[in-house]
Amino acid sequence: MVVYAGQGDARRSMALLWRHGAEPTEHPTPGPKPELSVDLVVDTAVAVADEDGMAALSMRAVGERLGRSAMSLYTYVASKNELVDLMYDHAFAELADAVERETDQPWRAATTAWAEHLWRFSLRHPWTLQVSHARPVLGPHEYRVFESLALVLHRAGLGPSDIRNAFGSLFNLVRGLVRTSAEARQAQAATGMAEDEWWYARSSQLEEVAPDFDTRFPTLTAMARDGAFANDDEDEPYLEQEAWQTLRFGLEALLDGIERRLAPTGHTRRD
Amino acid sequence: MVVYAGQGDARRSMALLWRHGAEPTEHPTPGPKPELSVDLVVDTAVAVADEDGMAALSMRAVGERLGRSAMSLYTYVASKNELVDLMYDHAFAELADAVERETDQPWRAATTAWAEHLWRFSLRHPWTLQVSHARPVLGPHEYRVFESLALVLHRAGLGPSDIRNAFGSLFNLVRGLVRTSAEARQAQAATGMAEDEWWYARSSQLEEVAPDFDTRFPTLTAMARDGAFANDDEDEPYLEQEAWQTLRFGLEALLDGIERRLAPTGHTRRD
DNA sequence: GATGAACTCCTTATGCGGTAAAGTACTGAC
DNA sequence: GTCAGTACTTTACCGCATAAGGAGTTCATC
Numbered sequence: 318m319v320v321y322a323g324q325g326d327a328r329r330s331m332a333l334l335w336r337h338g339a340e341p342t343e344h345p346t347p348g349p350k351p352e353l354s355v356d357l358v359v360d361t362a363v364a365v366a367d368e369d370g371m372a373a374l375s376m377r378a379v380g381e382r383l384g385r386s387a388m389s390l391y392t393y394v395a396s397k398n399e400l401v402d403l404m405y406d407h408a409f410a411e412l413a414d415a416v417e418r419e420t421d422q423p424w425r426a427a428t429t430a431w432a433e434h435l436w437r438f439s440l441r442h443p444w445t446l447q448v449s450h451a452r453p454v455l456g457p458h459e460y461r462v463f464e465s466l467a468l469v470l471h472r473a474g475l476g477p478s479d480i481r482n483a484f485g486s487l488f489n490l491v492r493g494l495v496r497t498s499a500e501a502r503q504a505q506a507a508t509g510m511a512e513d514e515w516w517y518a519r520s521s522q523l524e525e526v527a528p529d530f531d532t533r534f535p536t537l538t539a540m541a542r543d544g545a546f547a548n549d550d551e552d553e554p555y556l557e558q559e560a561w562q563t564l565r566f567g568l569e570a571l572l573d574g575i576e577r578r579l580a581p582t583g584h585t586r587r588d
Numbered sequence: 589m590v591v592y593a594g595q596g597d598a599r600r601s602m603a604l605l606w607r608h609g610a611e612p613t614e615h616p617t618p619g620p621k622p623e624l625s626v627d628l629v630v631d632t633a634v635a636v637a638d639e640d641g642m643a644a645l646s647m648r649a650v651g652e653r654l655g656r657s658a659m660s661l662y663t664y665v666a667s668k669n670e671l672v673d674l675m676y677d678h679a680f681a682e683l684a685d686a687v688e689r690e691t692d693q694p695w696r697a698a699t700t701a702w703a704e705h706l707w708r709f710s711l712r713h714p715w716t717l718q719v720s721h722a723r724p725v726l727g728p729h730e731y732r733v734f735e736s737l738a739l740v741l742h743r744a745g746l747g748p749s750d751i752r753n754a755f756g757s758l759f760n761l762v763r764g765l766v767r768t769s770a771e772a773r774q775a776q777a778a779t780g781m782a783e784d785e786w787w788y789a790r791s792s793q794l795e796e797v798a799p800d801f802d803t804r805f806p807t808l809t810a811m812a813r814d815g816a817f818a819n820d821d822e823d824e825p826y827l828e829q830e831a832w833q834t835l836r837f838g839l840e841a842l843l844d845g846i847e848r849r850l851a852p853t854g855h856t857r858r859d
Numbered sequence: 860g861a862t863g864a865a866c867t868c869c870t871t872a873t874g875c876g877g878t879a880a881a882g883t884a885c886t887g888a889c
Numbered sequence: 890g891t892c893a894g895t896a897c898t899t900t901a902c903c904g905c906a907t908a909a910g911g912a913g914t915t916c917a918t919c
Contacts, residue, residue, distance in 0.1 A: 348885070376877065377876080388879095389897050391878080392897075397877065452786060460808065501722040519602065525602075526605075527606050527608075534735045540752065563753045563757055566756075570757065570841075571757075577841075616917095620867050659870085
């Protein structure tokens with residue numbers, strides 16, 4: 318399920334996101350008092366998504382937790398899409414709080430901390446990885462996360478366009494890799510099959526079905542022989558381990574590359 | 589929609605993926621001759637997904653194109669999940685063919701070409717971005733794509749674990765960034781609203797709803813003033829431009845970082 | 860040439876999903 | 890008391906994957 322943000326009434330959604338015009342009550346209005354609130358609906362929806370995944374997030378499921386029908390939620394949010402937008406930015410507040418505390422460190426440490434916070438945040442709220450960036454939510458907390466890293470990179474001496482590029486590269490590197498980790502967990506929960514069990518079944522089939530694997534894929538075979546795909550820690554699922562190690566590597570490499578772009582001194586790069 | 593691979597019968601799926609035991613007919617079997625084939629179903633499904641997106645990929649839609657009912661497809665594939673696995677690896681053959689042709693170039697050029705092929709491939713088949721890696725498909729063409737880059741990096745002098753890490757970093761960087769591009773196109777098609785139109789509506793709301801934006805986000809405001817978010821080419825949607833520029837930046841930075849990790853003797857060896 | 864097994868494909872039904880439409884009950888203003 | 894506006898419910902529609910069972914087709918065998 319991929320969710321496109323910002324389909325609903327822009328004015329309404331943005332006002333909710335930025336809590337604009339949220340004054341309690343000017344005139345008491347006729348009719349029954351609302352027993353729920355937007356915040357309560359959003360909180361509950363986040364709880365559903367955290368616990369059971371984005372696929373299990375339905376208006377019915379949220380309503381059920383609140384002891385209401387699915388339709389009653391439409392009193393508070395215009396559509397499921399708008400609800401997801403609100404959930405996304407609401408969750409990002411947590412990440413924003415964490416990364417804002419790291420901005421005083423040296424730029425490499427601060428950037429690494431930023432990436433690690435994003436990683437852990439994504440594992441806590443894996444459903445955020447399924448919200449499309451094609452129509453950015455443009456909520457305040459998403460901007461705070463951007464601003465935090467931009468500030469760090471700006472202080473380090475990176476130019477405006479490079480800050481934008483570095484942010485995008487880091488964000489997508491983390492997001493892509495943590496997605497594998499998160500999906501591995503979700504797959505296990507959804508299918509009831511542990512990763513090693515699944516892998517065992519598949520790889521034994523692979524040998525049977527591709528007896529010429531080592532001649533078709535000599536480099537991969539050599540890598541496997543040299544332990545490139547070994548499970549270092551039996552307690553942790555292999556895919557999560559691999560994804561984390563890949564992040565460590567990619568992050569360091571990327572930071573090295575960014576560092577070269579800080580100082581205007583020195584040699585020109587060759588192609 | 590996120591699809592977990594490998595739920596079906598492992599033996600059956602793997603045999604289909606690797607075309608194992610696909611001999612035409614040993615003994616003619618009783619019963620009507622199948623009028624379709626696995627390949628035809630997979631081709632048709634890929635066409636549906638290419639044209640209308642993963643969300644529009646339903647057994648009904650595929651059946652309809654073939655003049656059959658949805659249920660008739662279950663004669664050829666065990667489930668929709670298995671169909672997606674087959675689609676994924678089938679599509680990857682195209683990418684594998686392309687990248688295998690680039691392996692003779694110097695490592696930086698070959699790696700850049702690999703990333704660009706992956707980029708263009710993902711835009712041609714954006715639905716591949718929605719197939720989860722938690723339960724890798726393990727098809728032959730996916731392995732060919734891996735082997736191609738592994739070979740290039742091995743020749744450049746990178747060690748086995750670093751090859752794995754570099755592959756993962758590059759793959760996820762490209763995949764994450766191209767996803768934004770692909771989703772921008774899909775969002776436009778799905779919502780009927782052009783990106784600039786959407787952006788205009790939202791950003792005018794943003795000013796209204798967050799009048800203190802520039803004091804809350806000084807770095808971002810300064811970046812915008814310096815043109816970090818300017819649209820260089822009015823003909824191309826901004827998000828696609830930005831994603832591409834970010835890839836250029838991230839790829840160069842990553843390659844710089846990888847270059848530092850090459851074996852000291854590391855000179856490109858031929859064959 | 861009839862029979863039964865194996866096979867393809869169909870119709871039907873179940874249980875999910877978002878949400879449109881219309882109805883009910885409550886609350887405050889007049 | 891009446892009316893309007895609101896919160897919430899029930900019902901309904903359409904689309905999804907796929908389970909279950911049935912109908913029609915073709916072969917090996919008798």
